[in-house]
Amino acid sequence: MSLIDIGVNFHASQLKGAGTELLARAADAGVTHILATGTSLSSSRSALEFARRHPRVWATAGVHPHTAKEYTAATGEALAALWADERVVAVGECGLDYNRMFSPMAEQRSAFEAQIQASLTTGKPLFLHCRDAFDDFHAMLREAAGAGAHGVVHCFTDGAEEAEAFLALGFDIGITGWVTDLTRGTALREAMRVIPLERLHLETDAPYLRPRNAGKTRPYNEPALLPFVAQAVAELKGVDAAAVAAHATANSKRLFGLPG
Ligand SMILES: [Zn+2]
Secondary structure (H helix, E strand, O other), X not given: OXXXXXXXXXXXXXXXXXXXXXXXXXXXXXXXXXXXXXXXXXXXXXXXXXXXXXXXXXXXXXXXXXXXXXXOHHHHHHHHHHHOOOOEEEEEEEEXXXXXXXXOHHXXXXXXXXXXXXXHHHOOOEEEEEEOOHHHXXXXXXXXXXXXXXXXXXXXXXXXXXXXXXXXXXXXXEEOHHHHOOOOOHHHHHHHHHOOHHHEEEOOOEOOOOOHHHOOOOXXXXXXXXXXXXXXXXXXHOOOHHHHHHHHHHHHHHHXXXXX
């Protein structure tokens, strides 16, 4: 079984300096490609540097809604240099987060809009984040889709109705260990019914969201635990984990243009 982890936060303090051994454990677990998530200009730069040092790692570059208030014209120019790099395979993490409101709504929307435009210009897919902001997020995505944008709603945690709305616009869905959470994950577990294997991606979002079915074998989440997410998806869909892995891997290679 081979897997692609489309979301790892190497900039998080828990993963600092964890590079070589973490990547070896990932390879042993069948994780062949990893995307290092950029959530700010500085973490996008460090994600790209990390990707340059490790042949099986690629990066995203963008500004998360939490840090949207830092997004200026200069940020956009600096990010443009990263988006031009072939090891940067997506624009984001970007989107809207009205849950914690670390940036005001208007600034979140303008940073998101700038990154939608960058995705359209570069042709690179959007790596999307939405939390408690469905109406505004969906309205902006609908317009973006009309202009030809594509991408994945990463760490999707909502229910079937929201999943269907994103799928109808042509966006794929990223599934994390949230799906293994029998309490918080109820809506997502139900939504797995309407998310086709042809449209999903797997991600750990490490070091966060350690899959519940993985036990406490590691101190925090990491790419080597991705098979547990595949296993949970397989159980909910009534198919083999190998089938889930094969589809998700093909989907991620196609969306991000990753080599075989
Ligand atoms: Zn996110």
